[in-house]
Amino acid sequence: DVKVTQSSRYLVKRTGEKVFLECVQDMDHENMFWYRQDPGLGLRLIYFSYDVKMKEKGDIPEGYSVSREKKERFSLILESASTNQTSMYLCASRAGSQPQHFGDGTRLSIL
């Protein structure tokens, strides 16, 4: 079974903080993705990576950056957290053209 692990289920941070969300997969997948999910808006792609040190912007990259130094780990960084970044964040990975599999999600609250 595919295992995608997100470091925190719940996280509370303050406005202006730099926030790191970590995601690890154990299946040697090339592709990894970060989404946010908001009521009425569905899942929206923030960034994805198709190889180590490679990244591509998704549909809503503003205010976020990513890092992929090792194949198994994909980090999402909120450079200066704002209240409108309060959301559920979901990491996914996949091998080649296979379907994406999701981690458990991180519910992030910015106060």
Added chain:
Amino acid sequence: QKEVEQNSGPLSVPEGAIASLNCTYSDRVSQSFFWYRQYSGKSPELIMSIYSNGDKEDGRFTAQLNKASQYVSLLIRDSQPSDSATYLCAVSKGYNTDKLIFGTGTRLQVFP
């Protein structure tokens, strides 16, 4: 027009009935189509994938794809209360199979 549209529901069906969930998409060249199930407070879980026109069956689930009409559907036979969840339709963006566009989901309620 949204790129991927689903009726938000709730769709209420009695236990044992067939639940029919529909999804339309706007990009004619989309290649890959997926159905995910999401329980409240949980992450999406892949139910079905379909890539060519027609039906694909897996247990109680059948995915149907009609590229000419740009819709994909999911049928759940012998619905169970445990099927109560939000079902997300996801469609690849054009020829780029890396990117998925998700619908906002249809909430299904199966009552005993």
